[in-house]
Amino acid sequence: MYEGVVQNLIDELGMLPGVGPKSAQRIAFHLLAADPADVNRLAHALLEVKEKVRFCRVCGNVAAEEECRICRDARRDEHVICVVEESKDVVAIEKTREFRGRYHVLGGAISPIEGVGPDDLRIRELMTRLADGQVTELILATDPNLEGEATATYLARLVKPMGLKVTRLASGLPVGGDLEYADEVTLGRAFEGRRLLDV
Amino acid sequence: MHVAHLSLTDFRSYEAVELGLEPGVTAFVGPNGQGKTNLVEALGYAATLSSHRVANDAPLVRHGAGRAIVRVAVVRDDRRALVELELNPGRANRARLNRSPVPRPRDVLGLLRTVLFAPEDLALVKGDPSERRRFLDDLLVARAPRFAGVRADYDRVLKQRGALLRTASAARRGRGGGRRAEREAGFAAAGAGDLLSTLEVWDAQLARHGAELLGARLELVEALRPLTARAYATLAPASDVVELSYRGTLPADDSPADSPPASSTDGPDLWKTLVTDREVLAERLRARLLEMRDAELERGVTLVGPHRDDLFLGLGELPARGYASHGESWSFALALRLAAYDLLRADGGDPVLILDDVFAELDTARRRRLAEIVAPAEQVLITAAVPEDVPAELAGGRFDVAEGSVTRVG
Ligand SMILES: Nc1ncnc2c1ncn2[C@@H]1O[C@H](COP(=O)(O)OP(=O)(O)O)[C@@H](O)[C@H]1O
Ligand SMILES: [Mg+2]
Ligand SMILES: [Zn+2]
Numbered sequence: 376m377y378e379g380v381v382q383n384l385i386d387e388l389g390m391l392p393g394v395g396p397k398s399a400q401r402i403a404f405h406l407l408a409a410d411p412a413d414v415n416r417l418a419h420a421l422l423e424v425k426e427k428v429r430f431c432r433v434c435g436n437v438a439a440e441e442e443c444r445i446c447r448d449a450r451r452d453e454h455v456i457c458v459v460e461e462s463k464d465v466v467a468i469e470k471t472r473e474f475r476g477r478y479h480v481l482g483g484a485i486s487p488i489e490g491v492g493p494d495d496l497r498i499r500e501l502m503t504r505l506a507d508g509q510v511t512e513l514i515l516a517t518d519p520n521l522e523g524e525a526t527a528t529y530l531a532r533l534v535k536p537m538g539l540k541v542t543r544l545a546s547g548l549p550v551g552g553d554l555e556y557a558d559e560v561t562l563g564r565a566f567e568g569r570r571l572l573d574v
Numbered sequence: 575m576h577v578a579h580l581s582l583t584d585f586r587s588y589e590a591v592e593l594g595l596e597p598g599v600t601a602f603v604g605p606n607g608q609g610k611t612n613l614v615e616a617l618g619y620a621a622t623l624s625s626h627r628v629a630n631d632a633p634l635v636r637h638g639a640g641r642a643i644v645r646v647a648v649v650r651d652d653r654r655a656l657v658e659l660e661l662n663p664g665r666a667n668r669a670r671l672n673r674s675p676v677p678r679p680r681d682v683l684g685l686l687r688t689v690l691f692a693p694e695d696l697a698l699v700k701g702d703p704s705e706r707r708r709f710l711d712d713l714l715v716a717r718a719p720r721f722a723g724v725r726a727d728y729d730r731v732l733k734q735r736g737a738l739l740r741t742a743s744a745a746r747r748g749r750g751g752g753r754r755a756e757r758e759a760g761f762a763a764a765g766a767g768d769l770l771s772t773l774e775v776w777d778a779q780l781a782r783h784g785a786e787l788l789g790a791r792l793e794l795v796e797a798l799r800p801l802t803a804r805a806y807a808t809l810a811p812a813s814d815v816v817e818l819s820y821r822g823t824l825p826a827d828d829s830p831a832d833s834p835p836a837s838s839t840d841g842p843d844l845w846k847t848l849v850t851d852r853e854v855l856a857e858r859l860r861a862r863l864l865e866m867r868d869a870e871l872e873r874g875v876t877l878v879g880p881h882r883d884d885l886f887l888g889l890g891e892l893p894a895r896g897y898a899s900h901g902e903s904w905s906f907a908l909a910l911r912l913a914a915y916d917l918l919r920a921d922g923g924d925p926v927l928i929l930d931d932v933f934a935e936l937d938t939a940r941r942r943r944l945a946e947i948v949a950p951a952e953q954v955l956i957t958a959a960v961p962e963d964v965p966a967e968l969a970g971g972r973f974d975v976a977e978g979s980v981t982r983v984g
Contacts, residue, residue: 524779525776528775532775
């Protein structure tokens with residue numbers, strides 16, 4: 376245990392994903408020793424991101440304005456929606472340049488262990504987007520792990536009555552991992568070879 | 575294959591030990607509690623990523639140390655591979671292969687294959703069904719390391735589905751805690767319908783992953799049946815016939831659910847209908863889940879699937895468990911291990927045989943027969959309290975183990 380403020384910092388850092396108690400301590404002492412200007416810039420960046428970045432009101436992607444860059448881009452195909460778990464997946468897919476449609480970011484995957492049910496995801500918003508019948512294909516690009524599969528199955532069943540084409544990325548993605556870990560070529564290929572999902 | 579070198583750091587009683595090993599027979603001899611089993615346990619761990627004695631890794635780390643390291647040099651067809659494992663209880667373990675880190679420890683499975691005979695094996699016959707499920711699943715992984723993934727996926731599905739069932743069950747009972755439990759489980763606004771449609775999704779996952787595990791186990795039991803019978807007959811000639819059959823929450827064949835489980839005594843025809851097709855099994859698991867839904871919601875646990883199954887062991891007309899004598903149980907356990915050895919050997923790459931303190935438990939006749947069966951293996955490692963416990967058929971190299979030091983004496 377350290378002096379109150381130092382321990383506070385360690386505790387806060389330890390809450391970040393992927394940062395264990397040891398790393399939290401290392402980062403804290405790094406910051407203590409760092410140039411005040413550097414720490415200021417970091418603190419500012421943290422505050423700024425919370426102030427300025429919001430989530431796109433249409434697709435849920437991170438956005439600097441009400442709507443994200445992709446939703447505002449009129450050249451993007453509005454008949455195809457690719458459903459992903461997180462904004463970082465949008466970045467991964469954009470890198471492949473394989474996809475010219477729109478996105479929908481769920482904000483996670485169904486996981487009863489972690490207390491995440493369908494209502495905690497942006498599924499209702501997705502249904503609203505699908506309601507006018509403009510969209511003809513829904514690509515389910517949730518992670519290639521159990522929770523991602525379960526979420527894809529759930530969505531496929533939910534939209535089945537709407538009669539649109541529902542596809543899932545081709546296998547070949549590293550199983551059990553996150554979408555973002557797949558390299559661009561593999562992910563691009565998975566997009567090209569996406570298959571119809573039959574539930 | 576054989577182990578050419580074993581190196582331990584802070585594993586069990588060993589702060590540091592280095593052992594050069596050769597093909598053929600090697601015995602570790604010393605009084606009880608000196609660290610013999612600790613050595614072979616490390617090899618078993620390198621092969622299976624789990625101990626044959628304890629369910630979690632904490633006891634494997636030397637008291638007072640933060641982590642343990644197991645290094646094993648394996649030689650197969652003149653090619654040498656170095657497997658290194660770092661055990662970090664409470665955190666993720668790490669593995670390296672030929673000095674390069676691998677993404678997950680399970681990526682080194684299959685490099686070292688062992689068959690370990692130990693006093694704990696008696697639990698295969700006398701213990702809970704979980705002991706026999708573990709025997710089957712460990713063997714599946716040893717034969718095809720990808721099954722480590724299948725098993726992990728299935729366990730995760732069970733956890734997820736279990737969490738959901740508990741929520742649904744609490745909500746259904748409408749207890750005071752029900753709504754709170756629902757909210758905690760993230761189904762605050764969800765009606766019962768939403769819970770059910772989420773459950774259906776996990777049903778599908780359970781069926782899919784469960785079918786893969788179940789199908790593989792059914793095929794494995796088919797392969798083990800004749801080999802176990804043969805091994806038992808060799809160990810204990812002129813005794814009852816042993817019998818293996820898979821007993822599951824699904825009937826193993828096309829016969830109606832209420833007919834007795836299929837067994838070799840039912841004649842060959844019935845076995846033609848043994849179904850291992852994964853799609854068919856998945857469909858049946860799903861159907862069975864639907865039938866059991868009410869009970870599952872009532873109790874909040876998954877009642878259908880390979881995690882509830884058992885490998886039935888019969889001796890003559892009777893089940894071995896509860897009926898077999900101590901000696902018969904031992905022979906049965908040994909026969910199961912020998913059958914596993916046969917299968918692995920048939921797959922190619924003679925596995926390393928480890929016999930931990932088993933000869934002392936056997937009478938002279940069975941001792942000799944077991945020795946004769948294992949003698950031709952590429953490498954046999956034996957632990958014994960006194961040199962006389964090592965059968966003459968298995969003369970070879972010897973280390974003395976005393977107070978945590980290991981010294982070559984022959
Ligand atoms: N994590 C541990 N740290 C230190 N000593 C241990 C640990 N686990 C087991 N031991 C010691 O190892 C000894 C048992 O070793 P073992 O190999 O089972 O003996 P045996 O020679 O009878 O096979 C006991 O003295 C026990 O105290
Ligand atoms: Mg021992
Ligand atoms: Zn958007």
